[in-house]
Structures are given as structure tokens and as C-alpha cells.
Amino acid sequence: xxxxxxxxxxxxxxxxxxxxxxxxxxxxxxxxxxxxxxxxxxxxxxxxxxxxxxxxxxxxxxxxxxxxxxxxxxxxxxxxxxxxxxxxxxxxxxxxxxxxxxxxxxxxxxxxxxxxxxxxxxxxxxxxxxxxxxxxxxxxxxxxxxxxxxxxxxxxxxxxxxxxxxxxxxxxxxxxxxxxxxxxxxxxxxxxxxxxxxxxxxxxxxxxxxxxxxxxxxxxxxxxxxxxxxxxxxxxxxxxxxxxxxxxxxxxxxxxxxxxxxxxxxxxxxxxxxxxxxxxxxxxxxxxxxxxxxxxxxxxxxxxxxxxxxxxxxxxxxxxxxxxxxxxxxxxxxxxxxxxxxxxxxxx
Numbered sequence: 001x002x003x004x005x006x007x008x009x010x011x012x013x014x015x016x017x018x019x020x021x022x023x024x025x026x027x028x029x030x031x032x033x034x035x036x037x038x039x040x041x042x043x044x045x046x047x048x049x050x051x052x053x054x055x056x057x058x059x060x061x062x063x064x065x066x067x068x069x070x071x072x073x074x075x076x077x078x079x080x081x082x083x084x085x086x087x088x089x090x091x092x093x094x095x096x097x098x099x100x101x102x103x104x105x106x107x108x109x110x111x112x113x114x115x116x117x118x119x120x121x122x123x124x125x126x127x128x129x130x131x132x133x134x135x136x137x138x139x140x141x142x143x144x145x146x147x148x149x150x151x152x153x154x155x156x157x158x159x160x161x162x163x164x165x166x167x168x169x170x171x172x173x174x175x176x177x178x179x180x181x182x183x184x185x186x187x188x189x190x191x192x193x194x195x196x197x198x199x200x201x202x203x204x205x206x207x208x209x210x211x212x213x214x215x216x217x218x219x220x221x222x223x224x225x226x227x228x229x230x231x232x233x234x235x236x237x238x239x240x241x242x243x244x245x246x247x248x249x250x251x252x253x254x255x256x257x258x259x260x261x262x263x264x265x266x267x268x269x270x271x272x273x274x275x276x277x278x279x280x281x282x283x284x285x286x287x288x289x290x291x292x293x294x295x296x297x298x299x300x301x302x303x304x305x306x307x308x309x310x311x312x313x314x315x316x317x318x319x320x321x322x323x324x325x326x327x328x329x330x331x332x333x334x335x336x337x338x339x340x341x342x343x344x345x346x347x348x
Contacts, residue, residue: 002044025208030200032174033063033139036181037101039210041071044099047185048075050090051103051139060103061141061200087113087138091121094136099185107140107194108154121190122165133188137181142233142284143197144332149323155285155316157232160192161262161294167191167215168262172236174204176259179213186212196234196284218265220272224254227342228272228279230295231255235282235314235338242338251346261291266298273299277308278345282338287315309348312341 027035040047048071049064055078059065067076079086083104090102104110110117117138124132142155161168167189171177177195184191221236222243231239236257243253256272258264273279279299281292292313299311314333322331 002046024205026203027174027206028200029174029177029195029202029204030062032178032206033181033195034059034065034067035206035208036178036185037064037067038070040099040101040182040185041067041075043210044185046097046099047101048077048093048098049101049103050077050079050086051101052079052081052105054078054103060105061197063139063195063200064103083109083112084116087116088120090136090138091116091124091134094121094134094190095124095132099135099137101137101139101185103139103141105141106152107142107156108151110138110140110156117160117166117190117192118163122163125189126165134190135185135188136190137184137193138191139181139193139195141195141197144321144328145198147323147325148321150320153321155194155233155283157192157194157261158285158289158291158294161291165190166262167260168194169215169260170194170196170233171259172196172199172231172233172257174202174206176213176219176257178206179211180215180259182210183212183215187215191215194233198234199237202237213259215260216263216265217260218256218258218268220254220268221257222253222255224252224276226252226254226276226278227345228254228256228269228276229282229338229342230269230272230279231257231282231338232261232291233284235284235333238333238335239282239338241335242342245335245339246342249343251342253342258295264295264298266302269295269299270303273303274306277306278342279307279311280338280341280345281311281313282333282341283313283315285315286318287313288318290315309345312345314338314341
């Protein structure tokens, strides 16, 4: 039977494990996504999964592996390379009462479907006076490596956070990958669910049972008193690495993961900044007009008097992504850049 309102509420229990550090069963980020979809498909007949390669032997980096064998070709199927049309079909199914998950293997090609996403999917609830919901999850993948270059590597999350009516999720732990994906499937609003490909093999604690991690709730990944680092997606891994290195220099770093960019848990960021007085923001996207600017603006508006130093933002430069591995190394930021930024705000 489909999830009822009561059943949905019961799934959202804050068991204190949002950081994913609980001892117990460990699975990878990719397997957490697969498990979330499997459980959703079993729980609710309205759920189905579609996307390029969704029923391939490798199942979109393993995240849809063999779903078609259990649920059949009606509920997990491959789609043509026609992003605009396929996104429109998913929207129509959602409006008709189903709960589709459409997987776009590369975020870059969401650009082909922007008319459907921006002018239709995001707006139907508003244009219908709340009578028509679009419970649609758009899974999309970012990442880098093996020469993915300018048209296969972009992190465009800031663009989607700008659109009223969309929710935007970027989990970094296996726990949150499963919990926020289930929450997104259950949500009556359209959700852009962004996954960094390099996270797929990271392991962490994930309960076997069905659970939802509330959208709009961030997490403190590491407590500290000297500097706040707000790190998005895989930048959490880099921020935690940097924090360990900086600890040897006597610098105590607090790492905050927003998890959901829209709605943003700004309170968890404000509380941390009020404690440390210093802020570094590490994003996967471009610095120019990126989401780091939104976080910086909100902190400047609400916590300006608490700041002991200027805010520093870390992200990609204002150029297309290069294909060369040498240029990629220069283009992308990592824990060394976070360390440098933290030292700057400490020394200011």
C-alpha cells in the first residue's frame, strides 16, 4: 500500500545518527541509493524509476542495479537520449498521481530539459492554486575524472536553488543518501537530488529499515571552536581531511554539512558561526554566483557582528572544466585549499 500521512510521519524519527558514525551495518553511498529505491518500490506501487541506463548490467554506477528483475520493465526502464521529452513524461506521470524517479546521469544534460523543469515542474503547484502537485525526484550526477571535461562535469546546483518551487538535495554520507532520497520520493514537491560520483564508494552506517531523513536539516560532521567550514557534497570529505591536518597546528575546525541546499538549514550555520566567529565555505560549483555566495550573504545579514574575519569561499574558477588530468588537478579544489583558507581566516 502507498505511504499514508501517518506512516510517513513515523518514518521521520531523528535517531541521532545523521552524521553516519553509528557503529553497525556499513554500506556504500551507491548501495544506500539502491536500497532506498528498492524499499520505495516495494512500499509504494506509485513509485517507478526511469533513466538512461536504468536497466543496464551496471545499473547507473550500481544505483539501479537489477531493479528491473524484481519490479519489471514497467517500473524500472531505460529511456532514449531525449532529456526534455523524458522529463516531460515523468512530470505528466507525477501530475497524474504517480511518484517517478528520473535519473539524468549527467547534470549537464538537465539543460536540455530546463523548460520542463523551470517553467512546468516547478510551477504547476502554484499555477493550480495548490490543487496539482508534482511529486517527482530528478536524480542527477556530478563528478569528474577520465576527461569528462566541459560538458560532463558541471556542478550547477546554484542554478536550481534559484528556481521557486524546487527543492535541492546534496547528501554526502550513505546515511543521508538513503534517508533524504526516501524523503524526496515521499515529498509532494519536485526535488533535484544531486549525487557526486566520487561518493559512491564511500561507506558508512545505514540502517536496514525504511527511514526518512528530513529535508532542510543539516548536520555538524565535526565539532570545533576556531573556524566553521560549511562544506557541500564531497567537499565534506575534503573538509574533514583538512580538519585532521589542521588539528596538528592547534586549529580546531567545525565542519557543517547543509545536506539540503533548498530549503537550507541556515540556523545550524548561524549557530556555528556565532561560536567560532570565522567562516569558510567549500562548494563543488563555480565561485561566481555559486551557492557559496548565498550562504555568505545570509551569514553577513544575520551574523555580521559575530564575524572576526572576512568570509572565504572555495570553489571552481570561472572557466569551463578542462579535460586534461593535469589541468583538472589545478581546476578542482581539495583539502589543501581548505587548509589554506582556514589559516587565512585564523591569521586575519
